[in-house]
Amino acid sequence: MTQTTPTPSASQTSEGAAARFLRATEIDTRLLGMVGALVLIWVGFDLYGEMFKNGGQFLTPRNLWNLSVQTASIGIMATGMVMVIVTRNIDLSVGSILGLCAIVMGEIQVNILPQYLGLGHPLIWIIAVLCGLTVGGLIGALHGFLVAYGRIPSFIVTLGGLLVWRGAAFLVARGETISPIDPTFQLLGGGPYGSVGATGSWIVGLIAVAAILWMLKSGRDRRRKHGFALRPMWAEYVLAALGCGLVIGAVLLVNAYPWPAGIVKAYAATHGITVPEGGLFISHGFAIPVLILIAVGILVTVLATRTRFGRYVFAMGGNPDAAELSGINTRLMTVKIFALMGVLAGLSAVVSSARLNSATNALGTLDELYVIASAVIGGTSLAGGIGTIYGAILGALVMQSLQTGMVLIGFDAAIQQVVVGGVLVLAVYLDILYRRKST
Amino acid sequence: MNAEPKTPLVEMRDISISFGGIKAVDHVTIDVHAGEVVGLLGHNGAGKSTLIKCLSGAYRADSGDIYINGQKVVIANPRDARAHNIETIYQTLALADNLDAASNLFLGRELVGAGGFLDDARMEAETRKIMARLNPNFRKFNVPVSALSGGQRQSVAIARAVYFDAKILIMDEPTAALGPHETQMVAELIQELKRQGLGIFLIDHDIHAVMKLCDRASVMKNGQLVGTVNVKDVTDDDILGMIILGKQPAKAQ
Numbered sequence: 001m002t003q004t005t006p007t008p009s010a011s012q013t014s015e016g017a018a019a020r021f022l023r024a025t026e027i028d029t030r031l032l033g034m035v036g037a038l039v040l041i042w043v044g045f046d047l048y049g050e051m052f053k054n055g056g057q058f059l060t061p062r063n064l065w066n067l068s069v070q071t072a073s074i075g076i077m078a079t080g081m082v083m084v085i086v087t088r089n090i091d092l093s094v095g096s097i098l099g100l101c102a103i104v105m106g107e108i109q110v111n112i113l114p115q116y117l118g119l120g121h122p123l124i125w126i127i128a129v130l131c132g133l134t135v136g137g138l139i140g141a142l143h144g145f146l147v148a149y150g151r152i153p154s155f156i157v158t159l160g161g162l163l164v165w166r167g168a169a170f171l172v173a174r175g176e177t178i179s180p181i182d183p184t185f186q187l188l189g190g191g192p193y194g195s196v197g198a199t200g201s202w203i204v205g206l207i208a209v210a211a212i213l214w215m216l217k218s219g220r221d222r223r224r225k226h227g228f229a230l231r232p233m234w235a236e237y238v239l240a241a242l243g244c245g246l247v248i249g250a251v252l253l254v255n256a257y258p259w260p261a262g263i264v265k266a267y268a269a270t271h272g273i274t275v276p277e278g279g280l281f282i283s284h285g286f287a288i289p290v291l292i293l294i295a296v297g298i299l300v301t302v303l304a305t306r307t308r309f310g311r312y313v314f315a316m317g318g319n320p321d322a323a324e325l326s327g328i329n330t331r332l333m334t335v336k337i338f339a340l341m342g343v344l345a346g347l348s349a350v351v352s353s354a355r356l357n358s359a360t361n362a363l364g365t366l367d368e369l370y371v372i373a374s375a376v377i378g379g380t381s382l383a384g385g386i387g388t389i390y391g392a393i394l395g396a397l398v399m400q401s402l403q404t405g406m407v408l409i410g411f412d413a414a415i416q417q418v419v420v421g422g423v424l425v426l427a428v429y430l431d432i433l434y435r436r437k438s439t
Numbered sequence: 440m441n442a443e444p445k446t447p448l449v450e451m452r453d454i455s456i457s458f459g460g461i462k463a464v465d466h467v468t469i470d471v472h473a474g475e476v477v478g479l480l481g482h483n484g485a486g487k488s489t490l491i492k493c494l495s496g497a498y499r500a501d502s503g504d505i506y507i508n509g510q511k512v513v514i515a516n517p518r519d520a521r522a523h524n525i526e527t528i529y530q531t532l533a534l535a536d537n538l539d540a541a542s543n544l545f546l547g548r549e550l551v552g553a554g555g556f557l558d559d560a561r562m563e564a565e566t567r568k569i570m571a572r573l574n575p576n577f578r579k580f581n582v583p584v585s586a587l588s589g590g591q592r593q594s595v596a597i598a599r600a601v602y603f604d605a606k607i608l609i610m611d612e613p614t615a616a617l618g619p620h621e622t623q624m625v626a627e628l629i630q631e632l633k634r635q636g637l638g639i640f641l642i643d644h645d646i647h648a649v650m651k652l653c654d655r656a657s658v659m660k661n662g663q664l665v666g667t668v669n670v671k672d673v674t675d676d677d678i679l680g681m682i683i684l685g686k687q688p689a690k691a692q
Binding site for chain 1: 497517555
């Protein structure tokens with residue numbers, strides 16, 4: 001390989017193989033750190049189960065599949081929280097917005113729409129979802145308006161929102177639990193029927209592989225066009241292999257988790273299939289909420305890194321005055337950012353209430369803390385200006401892995417809280433150390 | 440030189456602005472012609488920056504009017520100023536520290552490609568082009584500007600003002616953070632821009648720099664305009680007298 005990066009006077013011979021590998025592939029070291037922490041948690045819990053319980057239960061298709069579904073709701077909101085925190089704001093109200101949106105959607109699909117459309121009408125879930133997202137977006141926009149034009153600190157506005165919307169959720173449904181919800185809506189929460197199956201997962205996987213290869217190729221073309229430094233070819237191949245390997249591994253994993261026997265029997269009965277002797281192996285495949293999370297993650301990443309909107313978000317976080325002087329309408333931006341956060345809270349409400357098959361006014365309680373923790377563990381700086389979407393999603397996965405792992409090995413709720421709280425503080429401390437070293 | 444038949448490129452007429460009852464700028468009138476450099480001098484707190492921020496859109500004057508080529512204009516925010524080809528290099532530089540040079544240069548005016556997505560590669564290529572002209576030693580294109588030296592940061596701020604075909608340039612102490620070599624580069628740049636026909640307001644504390652670079656100098660004290668003089672007609676001491684004592688030199692009256 002003759003291509004080298006034009007770093008002036010970098011002592012390229014003295015750096016180790018690992019450092020050269022990282023520089024050539026341009027892999028973010030903090031991403032590597034998070035993946036390392038995740039692997040440590042997963043293997044740690046599995047080994048603990050192996051030694052002290054009846055077998056390791058963590059690294060099983062079933063548990064990892066469940067983990068992915070449980071991560072979806074927090075992960076979706078964490079992507080929006082990154083944008084909020086990057087602009088030096090905070091949103092403490094997302095859990096309450098989630099609760100209110102869930103209740104509103106529950107009311108609409110259970111108590112209102114069936115009167116006009118009839119029970120099980122195919123439009124019901126669509127209207128319900130749209131209403132939920134709209135309510136979330138409007139509440140978020142109101143918060144943003146108060147922060148930007150009323151000059152009230154976001155901490156106060158959303159602390160008020162935390163109480164107001166939770167109370168409103170109670171008032172809307174008079175404190176009742178709304179259940180069962182629309183059967184199509186339910187699919188958005190996952191479960192055997194709410195997954196795309198083996199074939200569907202392979203299609204998703206192949207699209208992802210194609211997208212990864214296309215991104216590497218077009219990125220290289222763009223750099224060549226402008227005469228910028230290229231990655232060495234071997235680094236491109238390593239990245240392609242890593243990306244595609246991860247995708248295919250994920251597909252194999254979710255396809256290795258079969259439907260439970262009872263559901264297979266019921267499914268066979270309604271579809272006139274005879275179940276053979278050894279039982280029928282029907283794969284779950286990717287759960288729909290996980291696909292929603294992935295889609296949101298991609299969309300918000302594109303928004304944050306490839307659009308003016310995202311550029312302005314980061315500029316506002318880096319230097320609000322400079323953003324203003326550059327002609328950015330920072331107040332309107334703040335409204336939009338909070339509105340986006342609200343829409344995402346509404347989407348999380350869809351996933352959470354569909355998964356529970358019910359809407360209660362307590363849904364999403366304390367979620368704001370997990371969402372903020374995910375964003376911060378994922379490297380979002382509370383001082384503003386710094387943060388990544390994939391980091392926040394990984395952060396959500398770390399939080400959820402800890403929680404799931406502790407449940408599996410039988411820690412009780414009190415210890416779980418102690419551990420999660422401790423990990424949050426530790427993660428932020430490590431992040432501060434990392435930043436101090438790298439600057 | 441007293442009779443100037445042309446309409447000025449910019450005239451700020453009878454501008455006043457006050458903060459909490461204190462008159463920061465008190466009925467001040469200044470102007471600049473195309474191809475001219477006008478120095479703005481005065482003590483800290485004399486109101487120079489405040490006056491100029493009314494032109495760049497950062498502040499809105501309480502009273503007074505702004506004319507560009509004789510046309511009255513309203514500048515309510517930085518976007519309006521940019522629309523009138525007014526570019527500003529702020530004393531604070533106004534850079535987003537977490538973004539790289541190209542992102543800062545194009546902040547608020549990003550180049551977009553198909554589908555409205557940012558064309559970062561083209562922005563970086565353009566930044567490399569203009570930096571090659573302004574500061575050939577500049578290499579750090581892919582790091583946040585917080586990692587740059589004072590002089591490098593300054594050159595990013597200058598590049599941003601120069602890149603977009605400014606007609607009116609406001610420079611608020613552009614050499615405050617620079618060493619002698621870079622200061623000289625800025626001086627040459629000002630001369631070149633002047634030749635290109637820009638009107639430049641230069642705020643500076645260094646009287647010698649002002650005497651060298653400017654055609655006229657307007658001196659402010661306590662928010663009021665002491666006077667505007669042709670630099671050729673006065674000495675350093677005359678201008679010092681205006682700044683410190685607030686008195687017009689005999690010759691220019």
